[in-house]
Amino acid sequence: MCWCRGLLVAWIIVTARVVHADGDLPDDNAIQIHGFVSQGGLLTTANNYLANTEHGSLEFTEVGLNFTKPIDDRLSVGAQLFARDLGPDGNYSAKFDWLQIDYHWKDWLGIRAGRVKVPFGFYNDTADIDAAQPVALLPQSIYPETDRNFLLAQTGVELYGYRPLGAAGAVDYRVYTGSLYLTIPDANGVHFSNIEVPWLIGGRVMWETPIDGLRAGFSSLAGEIDADYAFTAMPQLTGMTVQLVQDNYMGSLEYASDGFLFQAEYLWSHAHETTSAGVVWVRAEGMYGLASYHVRPWLQTTLYYSLLYPNLRDTSGPDHHQHDAAASVRFDINAHWILKLEAHYLRGTAAIDSSLNEGVAREDLANQWALFAAKTTVYF
Amino acid sequence: MGAVRGEDDGVLLMRRWLIALALVMATVASADPGGVRIIVNPKNGARTIERRTIEEAFLKKRTRWDDDTAILPVDLTQKSSVRERFSHDMLGRDIAAVRRYWAQVVFSGRGVAPPELATEAEVVKYVASHAGAIGYVSSGIDVAGVKVIEVNR
Numbered sequence: 001m002c003w004c005r006g007l008l009v010a011w012i013i014v015t016a017r018v019v020h021a022d023g024d025l026p027d028d029n030a031i032q033i034h035g036f037v038s039q040g041g042l043l044t045t046a047n048n049y050l051a052n053t054e055h056g057s058l059e060f061t062e063v064g065l066n067f068t069k070p071i072d073d074r075l076s077v078g079a080q081l082f083a084r085d086l087g088p089d090g091n092y093s094a095k096f097d098w099l100q101i102d103y104h105w106k107d108w109l110g111i112r113a114g115r116v117k118v119p120f121g122f123y124n125d126t127a128d129i130d131a132a133q134p135v136a137l138l139p140q141s142i143y144p145e146t147d148r149n150f151l152l153a154q155t156g157v158e159l160y161g162y163r164p165l166g167a168a169g170a171v172d173y174r175v176y177t178g179s180l181y182l183t184i185p186d187a188n189g190v191h192f193s194n195i196e197v198p199w200l201i202g203g204r205v206m207w208e209t210p211i212d213g214l215r216a217g218f219s220s221l222a223g224e225i226d227a228d229y230a231f232t233a234m235p236q237l238t239g240m241t242v243q244l245v246q247d248n249y250m251g252s253l254e255y256a257s258d259g260f261l262f263q264a265e266y267l268w269s270h271a272h273e274t275t276s277a278g279v280v281w282v283r284a285e286g287m288y289g290l291a292s293y294h295v296r297p298w299l300q301t302t303l304y305y306s307l308l309y310p311n312l313r314d315t316s317g318p319d320h321h322q323h324d325a326a327a328s329v330r331f332d333i334n335a336h337w338i339l340k341l342e343a344h345y346l347r348g349t350a351a352i353d354s355s356l357n358e359g360v361a362r363e364d365l366a367n368q369w370a371l372f373a374a375k376t377t378v379y380f
Numbered sequence: 381m382g383a384v385r386g387e388d389d390g391v392l393l394m395r396r397w398l399i400a401l402a403l404v405m406a407t408v409a410s411a412d413p414g415g416v417r418i419i420v421n422p423k424n425g426a427r428t429i430e431r432r433t434i435e436e437a438f439l440k441k442r443t444r445w446d447d448d449t450a451i452l453p454v455d456l457t458q459k460s461s462v463r464e465r466f467s468h469d470m471l472g473r474d475i476a477a478v479r480r481y482w483a484q485v486v487f488s489g490r491g492v493a494p495p496e497l498a499t500e501a502e503v504v505k506y507v508a509s510h511a512g513a514i515g516y517v518s519s520g521i522d523v524a525g526v527k528v529i530e531v532n533r
Contacts, residue, residue, distance in 0.1 A: 025506050026495040068492050073443075073450035078489055098489040107443055117488045125488045132484040162441045164432075170441070180478050213471060297476040332476060335458055354414065379483065 009239045028070065029274070035065040040375030046366035047349065048356040050145055051087030053371070060375065061085045064097060067308065074103045082128055087356065088185055089149055097128060098153050104330045108161040118151060119174045119204040120219045121250045121265050126194040127152055134261070134292050134302045135328040136340040136375040140351055141286030141308035142267045150182035154200055169210045175203035180223070188234060188354045192242075195227040206252075222247035229275075240276040259294035261302075283312040300330040302325050302342075319362035322348040337378050344371040395517055416466045416516050419504065419526040423511045424449075428530040434470045437514055441482065446503050449512040456516075462500065466516045470531075499507040 040060035044053040051057035066080030082097035100114035107111035113368040126132045127143050137145070156178015164170045190219040202221035208214060225244045231237060245321040254264045268284040273279070289305035306324040309315045328342035346369050349362040357365060418429060424445065434503040438443035438453045445451055456474050467475050482493040497503050500517040507513040508525035517523065 025509065028495075028510075032486075032492045036487070064487065066487065066489070068486075068489070070492070080487065080489060100489055102489075104443060107441070112489075117490075126484045129483055129487040132480055132487065162436075164436070164442070170436075172441070237388070294476070295476075297474055335479060378387070379487075 029072070031069045031185055032066055033065070034380060035069050036063070036129070036131060036379035038062040038375060038377040040136060040373060043372045044369055045371075046369040047352055048087075049369075049371060051353055052355075052356065053087075057087065057102070059085050059087050060373075061092075061378075062128065062130065066097075073103050076104075078102070084128075084148075086145060089146065106161070108163045110160050112158045112160065113156075115153050116176060116177070116178070117153050118202065118221065120151075120202065120248070121204075121217070121252050121267070122254065122263060123154060124219075130340075130375060130377040131338060134290075134300055134330055135304070135326065136342050136373045137287075137326070137344070137371075139265075139288035139290070139304055139306035139326075140321065140324060141288055141306040142265055144351060146353070150180050150184070154178040154180055156200070167210060170208045172206040172208065173203070174205075177201045180225075182225075184208045189232050191230050191232050192227045193229070195225065198210065198224050198226065200224075214255050216254075217250075219250040219252070219253035220248065242276075242353050243274040244271060245273075246271040261289040261290070261292040263292075264288065282310075284307045285312055295300070298332040300332075302326075302328040302330070304328075306346075308348045308350055318348050318350075318365075318367040319361055320348070320350055322346060322350040322352075336380050337376070339376045340374065342373050344373070346371060385475045395490055415519050416462060416469065416515050417519060417521075417523065417528045418514065418531055420512050420514050421505050421507055422525070422527045424514075424527065424529075426529055428532050431470060431531055431533045434514070434531065435472065436469060438494065439478075440485075440494070445512060452513040454506045454509050454513055454515040455494045455496045456500065456503060457498055462516065462518045470516075482486055492511075 007242040028322050038061065039058070041056060042049070042051055042053045042060055046054065048054050050075050051059045058335050062082070062084040064080055064082040065076060068076055068078035070076045077100070079099040080097040081094050081380065083092045083094040083289060085092050098115050100112045100116050102110065102112045104110040119125045121142060123138055123143050124131065127138060127148055130136070152178060156176060158174055158176035159172040162170065178200055180196055180200060184192040184195060185253045189199070193221040200223035202219070204217060204219040206215055206217040223246060227242050229240050229242050238269060248267065250265055250267045254262070254266045257324050265288060268285045271281065271284070286308045288304050288306035292300060292302040294300050304326050306326070307321045309318060309320065314320050324344055324346050326342055326344045328340060333339060347367060349365045349367065352362055352365060354360060354362060416432065420426065425447070426445070430495060433442060437451045438455070440453070461494065464475055466474060467478055471478060485491050486493060489490055500521045501518055502522065503515040504523060504526055507515045
């Protein structure tokens with residue numbers, strides 16, 4: 001895989017042409033290259049979250065480089081290499097974020113094949129792209145950083161389209177099926193191996209209403225993960241398997257006007273987990289409300305409140321919920337450079353990884369804590 | 381006398397209505413919205429265009445003209461005041477918001493942004509040489525070789 005990535009980068013460099021040179025008109029089929037580099041820092045007043053944050057962590061880095069080559073006015077190919085480091089995740093291991101052939105037959109029907117981004121809610125398919133977000137950390141009840149290792153793109157096909165509806169506005173839709181190639185890092189004393197995703201299917205429809213700036217959407221995603229697992233503290237126990245069948249649904253609502261942005265999303269999911277020890281049903285909920293205002297074109301302020309219930313059967317203890325109230329400012333220093341500063345007040349520990357906290361159980365971690373994040377990104 | 385005065389009042393009222401109607405028509409269909417003119421290639425059969433169609437074309441949600449020719453939108457650079465006016469009037473958002481939109485599209489593999497040209501003369505040249513092109517220029521620019529179309533709001 002490494003030689004393949006190197007070859008791709010070399011090909012991009014060799015074949016790249018300057019889009020607009022010597023006063024000539026641009027070549028419509030010229031290769032386009034874009035990239036970004038992000039560096040952030042995280043600090044918590046208690047509990048290690050996403051990284052070793054109690055003493056501050058700079059393990060919050062992302063880098064991406066992509067190219068798109070239009071073959072003609074309907075057909076294009078493209079790929080994006082992406083690497084990140086976030087605490088124990090990533091460790092700068094480069095992977096193809098997306099790699100696809102795109103045939104845009106009509107506006108109401110196109111097809112993408114390869115490794116294709118998964119549309120789910122407003123942000124899942126752009127969660128890697130700091131420049132596209134108002135905040136440094138998206139609401140973790142719906143867009144958890146840890147899921148970015150495997151849930152942002154699938155390998156398969158996607159049908160997509162856009163259809164004006166006259167006086168009723170327009171609708172944008174995407175449906176897809178395929179598989180995930182994923183690794184799950186050891187977490188909470190459990191090691192996973194032989195991970196397979198035999199099927200994955202989903203879709204998103206986004207309705208642009210006749211009211212300027214108002215859109216509403218619905219997303220669904222279902223799939224199965226099969227794996228072997230073992231407890232790191234008890235390696236003598238072998239032969240344990242897990243089959244996880246999960247379906248997720250999300251409703252999305254947005255209103256944007258005159259520099260204001262209001263968003264709300266609600267996620268609910270059902271997981272049917274069959275292990276060597278038995279069968280478990282889990283229902284989970286996540287939701288957030290966000291309000292943002294562009295004070296100036298270069299200054300955006302955002303507030304959001306996010307709430308996670310990973311198991312609706314029990315929401316009472318601190319380890320069964322996580323409330324997150326966040327305030328963020330984004331500075332667009334220039335057209336290619338942004339800086340974000342934000343503060344979070346959190347209550348509950350449901351999304352904390354115990355292994356980052358010396359194995360301390362979630363219910364024994366600090367219930368009320370604060371998180372500060374800073375992130376700067378250069379993109380072109 | 382009263383009848384004549386009544387006729388005068390009627391003519392006056394009619395004139396006022398005609399002026400008001402003309403003003404409304406001028407804002408509903410205009411070849412020069414906010415001092416920015418929309419230009420297309422002379423081969424393009426369209427005489428008017430909906431504002432929403434312009435928005436869809438420049439955000440590449442709509443990619444084909446009615447005759448199936450590919451729509452080729454062309455932008456000015458982000459520092460251009462003409463682009464600022466165009467973005468505000470036609471796309472309903474400022475340039476920073478458009479830039480964020482394209483960051484989402486470009487980095488998620490859903491497309492590429494329109495080319496950005498440095499001068500309005502280059503925009504005219506581009507539109508004149510591409511059958512499906514659509515661009516915008518300010519009022520004082522020589523538009524020989526392209527067609528100015530009216531915008532229906």
